[in-house]
Amino acid sequence: MKKTNVWMLFWALFVSSTVLVSCSDDDDDAMDQDKARVATFFQNAAQSDMFEIQTGQMAKVKGSTAEVRTFGAMLETDHTASSQKITTMAAQRNITLSPTPPAPKKAIIDRLTGESGLTFDKDFATVQVQAHQEAITLYETADREIMDTEVQTFIDATLPILRMHLQHAQTLKTAVDRM
Known part of the structure; x- marks a missing residue:
């Protein structure tokens, strides 16, 4: 009877340690996946910001309306x-x-560079609606998928600003399209 109990105890310890090692591997895989998601999110979010900064600077100078x-x-x-x-995170x-925007965004920047007056204003407004829709989708997807709490806090703080920008861009587009 004692031999049976010892073997059962040994077997229980073996199974438990196997399960713990398996769970640890799963945790490592989840952390690696989260790190990859964070890296992809930061790459895309940084490129989105770069595009908005460059087109925003253009609009400050080239915009025909206040x-x-x-x-x-x-x-x-x-x-x-x-x-x-x-950049810090x-x-x-x-x-x-x-350090550079992706080719499709670069093409839009180049196109806007060659425009002026009301043509620029209308194209800029249209581009901003689309760019902010894309940015919101990027951030909402990351919000669902990323586990890193610091990144989650950043996303939660940034999404309302992006939504406000989208609303502003839509209002601006309506206004310049009437001109």
């Missing part, structure tokens, strides 16, 4: 602040961010 110039200044200010936070996690 509303476009004011919105451009707001974008530059808000996205510069966001970009600084992303990425550096803390040893994530290297791309």
Whole structure:
């Protein structure tokens, strides 16, 4: 009887340790996946900010209406602040961010560079609606998928600003489209 109890105890300890090792591996996999999601999010969010900063700066100078110039200044200010936070958090996690916007965004920047007057204002407003819809989708997806609490806090603080920018861009688009 004692031999049976000893073997049962040994077997229970073996199974328990196997389960713990398996859970530990699952935790490591989840952490690795979260790190990859954070890196991808920071890359995309940084590029989004870069685009907003550059187009905002353009709007401050090239906008033919006060509303476009004011919105451009707001974008530059808000996205510069966001970009600084992303850069800091990425550096803390040893994530290297791309210094250039992706090709499709670069093409839009180049197009806007060649425009002026009301043509610029209308294109800028349209671009901002689309860019902020994309940014909100990026942040909402990250909000659902990322477990890193510091990144979650950043996302939760930034989403309302992006939604406000989208609303402002939609109002601006309606106004300049009537001109």
